[in-house]
Amino acid sequence: MPSKKYKLILITTLVLSASFFSCTTTKTADTTRITPQKKITPTIINHGNRDEKNISLTFDADMTASMQKKLFNKQIKSLYDKKITDTLEQTGTPATIFITGLWAQTYPEETKSISQNPLYEIANHSLTHSGFTKNCYGLTIVTDKNKELIETQKILNNLTGITPKYFRFPGGCYEQKDLEIVNNAELQAIGWDAISGDAFQPNSQKIINNVLNRTTNGSIIVMHLNGAHNAPATSKALPTIIKKLKEKGYTFVKLSELLKDQDSNAIFDFQKK
Numbered sequence: 001m002p003s004k005k006y007k008l009i010l011i012t013t014l015v016l017s018a019s020f021f022s023c024t025t026t027k028t029a030d031t032t033r034i035t036p037q038k039k040i041t042p043t044i045i046n047h048g049n050r051d052e053k054n055i056s057l058t059f060d061a062d063m064t065a066s067m068q069k070k071l072f073n074k075q076i077k078s079l080y081d082k083k084i085t086d087t088l089e090q091t092g093t094p095a096t097i098f099i100t101g102l103w104a105q106t107y108p109e110e111t112k113s114i115s116q117n118p119l120y121e122i123a124n125h126s127l128t129h130s131g132f133t134k135n136c137y138g139l140t141i142v143t144d145k146n147k148e149l150i151e152t153q154k155i156l157n158n159l160t161g162i163t164p165k166y167f168r169f170p171g172g173c174y175e176q177k178d179l180e181i182v183n184n185a186e187l188q189a190i191g192w193d194a195i196s197g198d199a200f201q202p203n204s205q206k207i208i209n210n211v212l213n214r215t216t217n218g219s220i221i222v223m224h225l226n227g228a229h230n231a232p233a234t235s236k237a238l239p240t241i242i243k244k245l246k247e248k249g250y251t252f253v254k255l256s257e258l259l260k261d262q263d264s265n266a267i268f269d270f271q272k273k
């Protein structure tokens with residue numbers, strides 16, 4: 001039987017060892033925390049902060065190979081409705097424009113002009129607007145997902161000097177593993193929570209109602225920049241949408257402002273510092 005003295009020494013030793021190890025563990029944890037995080041969980045962001053009345057208008061500038069062909073053959077007059085940007089400019093409304101590589105190549109001057117206007121922020125909407133999954137609103141299935149992202153980054157950067165940080169899947173179609181492809185290209189995938197339903201919709205009142213009913217704090221509203229055949233009533237609906245949402249107390253901001261606290265590019269920026 002150990003004496004009381006031995007028991008005391010034994011307990012003291014155990015307590016000291018325990019506190020030594022806990023200090024060591026804490027130090028290790030601290031060191032881990034300051035090491036830049038390499039693996040970022042790929043996500044798609046569909047809205048901003050629900051506690052603030054900031055919202056974002058986003059416009060997709062779609063262009064598939066077949067749309068481009070129809071434009072060149074003069075079967076379609078235009079795939080850019082300038083009345084949309086005119087309204088945004090007249091009302092001083094910021095917006096984020098998701099541009100496909102084919103649209104940028106077809107409208108290089110317009111792409112430059114949009115990128116230079118401080119009201120706008122440009123983003124990546126793939127190269128050929130092909131579906132990342134089967135059965136995506138009849139879109140042709142994509143052949144090279146990486147190329148769709150990287151090539152468009154190059155086209156937009158060459159034209160504007162800007163490297164976009166947001167990407168939107170054509171038709172919003174994707175599989176979980178596609179988010180990793182987006183993430184690996186140093187892009188953040190962006191969806192929406194307020195769909196305007198403006199694609200092929202000739203009735204502007206329907207678009208207005210959809211947006212007003214679906215918009216809430218932090219909303220990302222999705223519309224199209226194409227006009228004519230693809231989004232014939234968007235420009236007619238837009239002035240009312242802007243007016244009514246302002247009356248409801250919302251403030252329009254660009255996506256980077258809406259998402260300043262939550263997008264993973266903020267982490268990329270942090271890593272680069």
Ligand SMILES: [Zn+2]
Nearest residue numbers: 060062170171
């Ligand atoms: Zn699109």
